Amino acid sequence: MTQYFQLFRLPEQFSIDNQILEQTYRTLAMQFHPDKFVAASAFEQKQAMMMSATINQAYQVLKNPLERAVYLLQAQNINPDDPNNTHIAxxxxxxxxxxxxxxxxxxxxxxxxxxxxxxxxxxxxxxxxxxxxxxxxxxxxxxxxxxxxxxxxxxxxxxxxxxxxxx
CATH class of the missing domain: 1.20.1280.20 (HscB, C-terminal domain)
Known part of the structure; x- marks a missing residue:
């Protein structure tokens, strides 16, 4: 579950350094961009495509504080969006x-x-x-x-x- 934080080399916590997140995202996105794998084997192209999708998904989750909170809560086996969790003050x-x-x-x-x-x-x-x-x-x-x-x-x-x- 902590793979997104590991991927971006960030500590697994709510507060993150957005500048590091942005820099790492740009680096990873360039490194695994599918266009760089045009001459590679079909397997390598597929791997690059999957990695690119994972990088984009991780970035979307980590850059949004609420989505990042949900991700961290899910690592604790808590789903705040579960329809059974309806308590609000x-x-x-x-x-x-x-x-x-x-x-x-x-x-x-x-x-x-x-x-x-x-x-x-x-x-x-x-x-x-x-x-x-x-x-x-x-x-x-x-x-x-x-x-x-x-x-x-x-x-x-x-x-x-x-x-x-x-x-």
Whole structure:
């Protein structure tokens, strides 16, 4: 399960050096790019294609903090996206409903200022959430991390809807 971290020579932890991730990705992508294997055997071409796909998948997971958190949780046999894992703090659920209502009303009224304020507020909440994830992983508090991932999924979805509303 830790193969993505090993592939990018990164420590298996939530906090990673994004600059090293980017540099290693570019190096690996160039090294295993299928075009470099045009004159190679069919087997070597297939291996390069598979390695390239793995590199791209690993990069997508590791560069996204929530996906990286899910990957780390899965290494602990915890699936935060399991439909049976539905616990979310009641306060967060109430906040979620308020944000949805605000967005709906702002869309109806075409109130871009309110939509922009909502974007700012949720972006800040997401940053706080990522800070909490770091703490939970540092302290090996995986159940709290899983709940935080579920909250992060909602925030990401909400931010996408807001960005769509803003055009």
């Amino acid at each position: 009641p306060e967060f659920l109430m906040q979620q409903m308020q944000w949805r209502e605000m967005l709906m009303e702002a869309r109806i009224e075409n109130d871009t200022d309110t939509i922009q304020q909502l974007h700012t507020e949720i972006t800040a909440k997401r940053e706080d959430l990522l800070g909490s994830l770091k703490t939970y992983f540092d302290e090996k508090r995986y159940i709290e991390a899983a709940e935080t991932v579920r909250q992060g999924r909602f925030l990401d979805k909400m931010l996408h809807e807001i960005e769509t509303a803003l055009g």
